[in-house]
Amino acid sequence: MSTTHPPLTDAARWSVLVRDVATGELLLSRSPDAELSAASAPKLLLLVACAMLAERGELDLDEALDRSSAEPVGDSGLWQHLAQSTLSACDAAMLVGAVSDNLATNVLLERIGLDAVERVRAELGIEGVRLHDRVRDRRGLEHPARLGTASATGLADLMARLATRTLRSAAVSDRVLGWLRHSVDLSMVASAFGKDPLSHGHGADLPRLVNKTGTDAGVRVDTGLVVGARRTLAYAALASWQHEAAATDAVLTSMRVIGAELRRLAEA
Template sequence: MAAHQADVVVSAASIGKVFALVEAARAFESGDLDPGELLSRTVDDLVADSGLWQVLRQPVLSAEDACWLIGAASDNVATNVLVRRLGLDAVRAVTQTLGFTDSGLLDRVRDERGPEHPPALSVGTATELSDLMARLSRGEVVSAPVSRRVLGWLGVNTDLSMVGSAFGLDPLAHREADRGVRLANKTGTDAGIRGDIGVVSGPDRAIAYAVLAQWDPEGGDRRDDVLGAMGAVGRWISERLRPAG
């Protein structure tokens, strides 16, 4: 195990969407929500930046399709529609039930965040978020079927620009193991924020990680330095995935 300031609470941007996916998977498995239920986007759900639904003609998607969009492209519109259907209180409740006190989804996605809104979309610590990924890999988040659903959605993430850049995977096609490596991860980005949490599996072991970076964007563009450091963490992990001997 390696750690650096792992218990510092930082803004986690879109990483908190994982908690909405956990609640969606729990609701699917319990029968509280039909994966095929059609969800409609509204004007209030529309936001810019990450995702595809904002440019699609289709105004209605199934609940499960919304989860796939969130996993693959961190889709903001799909997040807002899904959270509206689940209820933010339900997302917070499952987060607390899992024992996470410093990490969670605080709000819906907004183009502009004012003083009347929560200060961030989500927050988290590396300790709790890496533990979340480790428990998902062991099938311990709510249940094994729930954990498998969430890992499936995270396994199609196309953002491999951070820690995931070290594993040499095709960002558009890595649902199956490639070069003996399988990755499920969720990233988050905002001005002065980069974060990547995931679990990467090799031939005989799996490593869960959470790498969170936050800096003052007014103090200069540090993005390249941050991405370089995150890639170095990925290479460190990759070395430890190799079979001994």
């Protein structure tokens, strides 16, 4: 990042990029092409694949999906706590976008296949973002080492294509943005905007915010779009550190620094 901005903690390895969507101007950057563990952020590729397959008629978003089709998995999400055992594919995707629902992720992957996600990624030319596996409570030596990896360049470019409605088509782009609009995790970069995490996706007040996050031991990721009065910004910030180290507070403080700069740039 530029020396005119407050520094980020050295306790983590960073990949950061902020770009003006309309002009392509690079506004903030720090090791933007470094590919790091990205936790749940690459679930974006699953949402893109679902939207693409729906447009092609290969996935009916009204299709009822049963959570028993995938092994139970814990941590993030709501479906594991609900009485309803079946949801439409569209509602499952909404849970992934809103609360990064692990069970909904795995049920959708069981329905369309991880190979389909990879084919869509390659077809659309999405670089620097990979979903390697389904979510697992225990990741053994026989499994991929990470759920997903990404670079700030890859995530920010994907967000910019969504903003310009050029990710395959306007319909696909709008569908993915609709699933992301109600994300409740505003704990990282997005925390600087003071939005209500439970209702920020409804109003028209500027700046508007759409984001997807990822959290794991030693990993924090936040990527999204900020629509301000002056311009629309695509951003991504990834931090990775040895999870035994007590770096979480310093990383979140640094992410809020990035968010404060985003807010200044969007509202100026």
